[in-house]
Amino acid sequence: MALKRQRRIGTSIHDFLARFPDDESCLAHIFQANGGLEKPCPQCGGAARWYRVRRTRRYVVGCCDNRSFSPMATTVFARSNIPLRKWFRGLLYLTNADAGLPTAFFAAQLGISSKAAWRLANRLRQHLQLLDEEVPLGGRQNPVFVAETMLGSVIRKGSVTNVKVRLLVRSDGPQTRFLALPRGRFRHVRQMVEDMTAPDARIVIRSPEIAAKMHDYRSFNAGRYEVAPDPWGEPFGELEAATLRMKRFVLHAHLRIDAGYLPSYLGHFSYLWNRRHEPVSAFDLAIRTFPAPLASTLDLAG
Numbered sequence: 001m002a003l004k005r006q007r008r009i010g011t012s013i014h015d016f017l018a019r020f021p022d023d024e025s026c027l028a029h030i031f032q033a034n035g036g037l038e039k040p041c042p043q044c045g046g047a048a049r050w051y052r053v054r055r056t057r058r059y060v061v062g063c064c065d066n067r068s069f070s071p072m073a074t075t076v077f078a079r080s081n082i083p084l085r086k087w088f089r090g091l092l093y094l095t096n097a098d099a100g101l102p103t104a105f106f107a108a109q110l111g112i113s114s115k116a117a118w119r120l121a122n123r124l125r126q127h128l129q130l131l132d133e134e135v136p137l138g139g140r141q142n143p144v145f146v147a148e149t150m151l152g153s154v155i156r157k158g159s160v161t162n163v164k165v166r167l168l169v170r171s172d173g174p175q176t177r178f179l180a181l182p183r184g185r186f187r188h189v190r191q192m193v194e195d196m197t198a199p200d201a202r203i204v205i206r207s208p209e210i211a212a213k214m215h216d217y218r219s220f221n222a223g224r225y226e227v228a229p230d231p232w233g234e235p236f237g238e239l240e241a242a243t244l245r246m247k248r249f250v251l252h253a254h255l256r257i258d259a260g261y262l263p264s265y266l267g268h269f270s271y272l273w274n275r276r277h278e279p280v281s282a283f284d285l286a287i288r289t290f291p292a293p294l295a296s297t298l299d300l301a302g
Helices: 013-019 023-033 084-096 103-110 114-132 189-195 208-214 234-251 259-273 282-286
Strands: 050-052 059-061 144-155 163-171 176-180 203-205 225-227
Touching (some): 023 084, 084 259, 084 282, 103 114, 189 208, 259 282
């Protein structure tokens, strides 16, 4: 008897509207997700008595001269005039998606300009990327498998033609992630892979050619690295399936992708792929916590 395919759990628009009817409910959720009333004072670290400042998006802490703080200051929502409910709806669309969503979709659905929609979508994709990369891959009894692939339709800075970008596909079984490599040789790739892998995890490379390039054509640490005896074994079959699905997902709606933003597109796919068997909806998981984004993303304020 064939096993029934388990789909990723989504969140309906009806449930979303009931849960977040306005900006106030979104702000209260962000405040609660970041520690709520139990959060210590950001200035002195002591116990705080938080209360909301009326007609603003700020909270006052009952110490340190009653200084006010914004719950959005260290989130992807910082320095933006877009209503919070539209940010949350944009995140709902991304977490319910089965393929990449173009900027025109967000502009039409949220009633904002194309420029604002592009900025909003890029910030939210990076939010999903940061959530997906919070925990390193692998463990003592859980090796990380590494393979190589190419992704086309990418535009590099200063170029007007599409190029192909080399990617490393890494998986420990439950989690699969994609790493866009710098232009040229595999400089710094080894350190990048190790930084994103648990320190006690073995790294199994699909072919001797990839291993040689990762180690700059020198011998490598056989204690941690090894070349797979069967490059077409089951773990690498799973990598191939994830890679094919990623290419369909990313290139379905994006004819060309700026190389500088490629990691967030890959992170969007990885976030959804890695949560396809979760018993909780991908949207609920995405709003449980709000890690601080990179400064380059905040420069895209809309």
